[in-house]
Amino acid sequence: MLLVMVLVGLAPKAIMAQTMITVSDDTVxxxxxxxxxxxxxxxxxxxxxxxSVDTIAGASVVGTTSNSDSTTLFQVxxxxxxxxxxxxxxxxxWNYVPLIDFMANSDAVNNAVCIDNTTxxxxxxxxxxxxxYTWQPTATLDTNMGxxxxxxxxxxxxxxxxxxxxxxxxxxxxxxxxINTIYPLLTGxxxxxxxxxxxxxxxxxxxxxxxxxxxxxxxxxxxxxxTSATPTTTTTYKAIGSTLGxxxxxxxxxxxxxxxxxxxxxxSGGAAICLDEVDVLSVIGGGFVQFVWQFPNSQxxxxxxxxxxxxxxxxSILVTGTDTSGCTNQTSITVNVDTTCGTLTxxxxxxxxxxxxxxxxxxxxxxxxxxLQMNNVLAGxxxxxxxxxxxxxxxxxxxxxxxxxxxxxxxxxxxSGIYILNVSSDTESLSRRLVK
Numbered sequence: 001m002l003l004v005m006v007l008v009g010l011a012p013k014a015i016m017a018q019t020m021i022t023v024s025d026d027t028v029x030x031x032x033x034x035x036x037x038x039x040x041x042x043x044x045x046x047x048x049x050x051x052s053v054d055t056i057a058g059a060s061v062v063g064t065t066s067n068s069d070s071t072t073l074f075q076v077x078x079x080x081x082x083x084x085x086x087x088x089x090x091x092x093x094w095n096y097v098p099l100i101d102f103m104a105n106s107d108a109v110n111n112a113v114c115i116d117n118t119t120x121x122x123x124x125x126x127x128x129x130x131x132x133y134t135w136q137p138t139a140t141l142d143t144n145m146g147x148x149x150x151x152x153x154x155x156x157x158x159x160x161x162x163x164x165x166x167x168x169x170x171x172x173x174x175x176x177x178x179i180n181t182i183y184p185l186l187t188g189x190x191x192x193x194x195x196x197x198x199x200x201x202x203x204x205x206x207x208x209x210x211x212x213x214x215x216x217x218x219x220x221x222x223x224x225x226x227t228s229a230t231p232t233t234t235t236t237y238k239a240i241g242s243t244l245g246x247x248x249x250x251x252x253x254x255x256x257x258x259x260x261x262x263x264x265x266x267x268s269g270g271a272a273i274c275l276d277e278v279d280v281l282s283v284i285g286g287g288f289v290q291f292v293w294q295f296p297n298s299q300x301x302x303x304x305x306x307x308x309x310x311x312x313x314x315x316s317i318l319v320t321g322t323d324t325s326g327c328t329n330q331t332s333i334t335v336n337v338d339t340t341c342g343t344l345t346x347x348x349x350x351x352x353x354x355x356x357x358x359x360x361x362x363x364x365x366x367x368x369x370x371x372l373q374m375n376n377v378l379a380g381x382x383x384x385x386x387x388x389x390x391x392x393x394x395x396x397x398x399x400x401x402x403x404x405x406x407x408x409x410x411x412x413x414x415x416s417g418i419y420i421l422n423v424s425s426d427t428e429s430l431s432r433r434l435v436k
Contacts, residue, residue: 018040018041018087019038019039019040019041019044019076019078019087019089020038020039020040021036021037021038021039021076021089021091022036022037022039023035023036023037023091023093024036025093026092026093026094027093027094027095027096028065028093028094028095028096029065029095029096029167029168029169029170030065030066030067030068030095030096030169031064031065031066031067031095032064032065032095032169033062033063033064033065034062034063034065034093035060035061035062035063036060036061036062036063036074036076036091037059037060038059038060038076038078038089039059040078041078041079041080041086041087042078042079042080042081042082043057043078043079043081044057044058044059044076044077044078044079045057045076045077045079046058046061046063046074046075046076047074047075048063048072048073048074048075049073049075050066050069050072050073051063051064051065051066051072051073051074051093052064053074061074061076063093065093065095066095069095070094070095071092071093071094071095072092072093072095073090073091073092073093074090074091074092074093075088075089075090075091076088076089076091077089096167096169100126100127100128100131101126101127101171102124102125102126102127102131102163102171102173103124103125103126103173104122104123104124104159104161104173104174104175105122105123105124105125105175106120106121106122106123106151106175106177107120107121107123108120108177108245109210109242109244109245110244110245111175111176111177111178112177112178112179112180112244112245113153113177113178113179113180113245114179114180114183114244114245114246114247115179115180115181115246116246117245118152118153118154118177118179119150119151119152120150120151120152120153120177121148121149121150121151122135122141122148122149122150122151122159122161122175122177123147123148124147124148124161124163124173127147127163128165130165130166131163131164131165132145132163132164133145133146133147133161133162133163133164134161134162134164135149135159135160135161136159136160137157137159137160140152140153140154140157141159151177153177153179154179155179156176156177156178156179157176157177158174158175158176158177159174159175159176159177160172160173160174161173161174161175178244180243180244180245180246181246182243182244182246183243183246183247183248184207184208184209184241184242184243184246184247184248185207185248186205186206186207186208186239186241186248186249186250187205187206187207187250188203188204188205188206188239188250188252189203189204189252190202190203190204190237190252190253190254191204193252193253193254193255194254194255194257195231195254195255195256195257196256196257196259196325196326196327196328197232197233197256197257197258197259197327198230198232198259199230200228200229200230201228201229201230201231201254202226202227202228202229203219203226203227203228203229203237203239203252204225204226205225205226205239205241205250206225207241207248208225208241208242208243208247208248209241209242209243209244210223210241210242210243211223211224211225211239211240211241211242212239212240212242213227213229213237213238213239214237214238214240215235215237218230218231218232218235219237229254231254231256232256233256233258234253234254234255234256235253235254235256236251236252236253236254237251237252237253237254238250238251239251239252257325257327258327259327259328259329260285260286260287260288260321260323260327260328260329261285261286261329262283262284262285262286262288262321262329262330262331263283263284263285263331264281264282264283264284264319264331264332264333265281265282265284266279266280266281266282266333266335267279267280267281267282268335268336270334270336271336272314272336272337272338273310273335273336273337273338273342274337274338274341274342275310275312275337275338275339275341275342276310276342276418277310277342278308278309278310278416278418278435279308279309279310279335280306280307280308280309281293281306281307281308281309281317281319281333281335282305282306283305283306283319283321284305286321286323286329287323287324288305288321288322288323289303289322289323289324290302290303290321290322291303291304291305291307291319291320291321291322292319292320292322293307293317293318293319293362294317294318294319294320295311295315295317296315296316298360299360300360300362302362302364302371303364304364305321307319307362308363308416308435308436309335309435310418310433310435311335311337312337312339313337313339314334314335314336314337315334315335315337316332316333316334317332317333317334317335318330318331318332319331319332319333358374358375358376358377359372359373359374359375359377359423359430359432360372360373360375360432361373361421361432361434362434363412363434363435363436364409367409368411368412368413369409369410369411369412370386370409370410370411370412370421370434371407371408371409371410372384372399372407372408372409372410372421372423373405373406373407374401374405374406374407374408374423375405376405377401377430378401378425378428379401379402379403380400380401380425380426381398381399381400381401381425382398382399382400382401382423382424382425383396383397383398383423383424383425384396384397384398384399384408384410384421384422384423385421385422385423385424386410386412386414386419386420386421386422386434387419387420387422388414388417388418388419388420394414394419395410395411395412395414397410412436414436415436416436417435417436418433418434418435419433419434419435419436420432420433420434421433421434
């Protein structure tokens with residue numbers, strides 16, 4: 001206890017009040033209380049500039065200190081009723097304010113748990129290792145002491161944790177755990193549900209406020225209601241939807257067709273061929289039903305896995321195969337050409353001009369026909385002529401083309417070799433070299 005005595009000098013021809021005070025402590029926790037007792041006078045008037053007192057009159061008061069200031073000032077005026085002489089005493093109390101604050105937390109989503117499992121882990125963050133924490137109400141806690149407790153409330157409950165430091169000062173924090181009784185109803189889809197290896201699907205779910213998709217390895221954003229995924233094998237995705245702690249689940253399956261295997265061989269073995277020689281390209285594996293052969297300046301679509309080529313110069317050829325499931329694979333090969341050997345007798349204009357004009361042609365050996373494609377070519381009547389490599393006319397016919405792109409299938413029963421297909425009208429002439 002701190003005893004504070006104040007003696008005031010005597011005024012002429014009068015006896016002044018002689019007031020003494022006793023305080024319970026001169027240092028208390030911020031927002032704490034102190035008891036102050038005054039003696040030596042007949043009447044007392046109490047006040048505080050930054051704290052509070054429980055009464056303004058009487059010989060003793062209970063003062064409450066400031067929550068923020070480092071000191072609290074209390075004042076008492078003691079009066080001698082016989083002489084009506086008063087004296088004033090100021091009392092300064094030091095406030096101890098803990099420097100480290102703390103928070104109460106819950107692992108429940110939005111501080112809510114589901115009625116079927118009301119367990120929530122409550123923890124303290126911040127503070128100091130020396131603090132002693134006490135929790136209440138204790139009825140639904142596994143323990144009432146420590147920085148972490150487990151709560152199993154039976155109704156919406158606000159838990160209070162009080163931390164006490166080494167000076168005996170305390171702070172109190174609250175955390176509320178609410179109980180949700182409404183379950184989400186989750187719906188979802190995957191589109192498309194059948195893909196080829198390497199393709200992407202969209203996973204969608206609705207009916208909840210939060211989502212978790214798994215397995216997460218092939219998912220772009222596992223916590224989105226709608227996200228994309230790229231499974232490498234047939235995969236069942238599971239979505240967990242949560243609303244205020246209550247959950248629902250759904251599953252969607254993506255059927256993944258493996259990429260067909262593909263390799264490409266050539267009869268030349270990669271050796272250079274002469275201008276009048278051919279290289280036979282063959283696709284191995286895959287079960288393909290369609291092939292797109294991409295040349296430097298054109299492309300040809302066939303159902304045959306073999307294509308005979310005789311380019312004018314060394315060329316890289318890319319082939320894309322499509323199987324019965326619509327899945328594709330592609331590979332490329334280089335046909336090397338020695339332009340110093342062999343001969344080539346062109347008929348009509350250069351074949352590169354015909355490609356720019358929109359004419360493509362290839363030999364479908366399996367069906368014994370020439371497939372002639374005329375795209376972006378003016379409508380009209382065209383004469384189609386086939387020459388062998390030395391310029392002999394082997395075939396002649398006429399076709400009428402409308403305004404739409406057209407494909408013509410022309411009989412072709414000639415022996416293997418190099419041929420020139422010439423298509424001409426009154427205004428233009430287009431030529432294409434063919435190899436069988």
